[in-house]
Amino acid sequence: MRQVVLDTETTGISAESGHRVIEIGVVEILDRRLTGNDFQTYLNPERKIDPATIPIHGITDDFVSDKPKFSEVITEFIEFVEGAEVIMHNAPFDSSFINKELELLGYKDRLEDLCQITDSLNIAREKHPGQRNSLDALISRYEVDGSSRDLHGALIDAKLLARVYLLMTGGQVGFFSKDEKKENGIDSATQRFDYSEREVIHVIPSKDQKESHKVYLDKLSKASNKKLNW
Secondary structure, three states, X not given: OOEEEEEEEEOOOOOOOOOOEEEEEEEEEEOOEEEEEEEEEEOOOOOOOXXXXXXXXXXXXXXXXXXXXXXXXXXXXXXXXXXXXXXEOOHHHHHHHXXXXXXXXXXXXOHHHHOEEEEHHHHHHHHOOOOOOOHHHHHHHOOOOOOOOOOOOHHHHHHHHHHHHHHHOOOOOOOOOHHHHHXXXXXXXXXXXXXXXXXXXXXXXXXXXXXXXXXXXXXXXXXXXXOOOO
């Protein structure tokens, strides 16, 4: 199943109290790699943004005043997520806002009717019980580079969550881009290679390299909650 990671920014913390979506960011994952096929839009919420939220996302009333309304992007949004596994962190929050937007436009379908929803917060809580499992905490725990993130943003947070999700759920993220796969005739990350004519190179690590390897394993063991000895 095609996977996408979704995040929103909103005018406030409760859809039921009338707050609306002001940004949607969705990134696509195929074969455990980010494809670069993203959906992102800012939205005019047709109401004032709660001033308490502006320092979090940096989005102002003036900025969204000329942006499209949800009704103008709903078709493109549904086409992007329909039939996919949609991964969100604290899914009930984002789902409640998307569903409120659908409700306001008279749609009978809810997000969960259009796609399969996976809550990465539940995965994190199962994997790291008793620990902080906010996106910020997971970015730190899995050593994902969040240096470009001065403020919260739906698209950048979706990209960071996608990287955290891939690391948290294990498995190979992928070595090759689409162009590299095409150029090398590689159809999938699982294709077998013929190593029979390759020369085996033996390398004796130095003392510094052994120490660096030990430090790396210690970090990886801490992140995975498993004692590794490679």
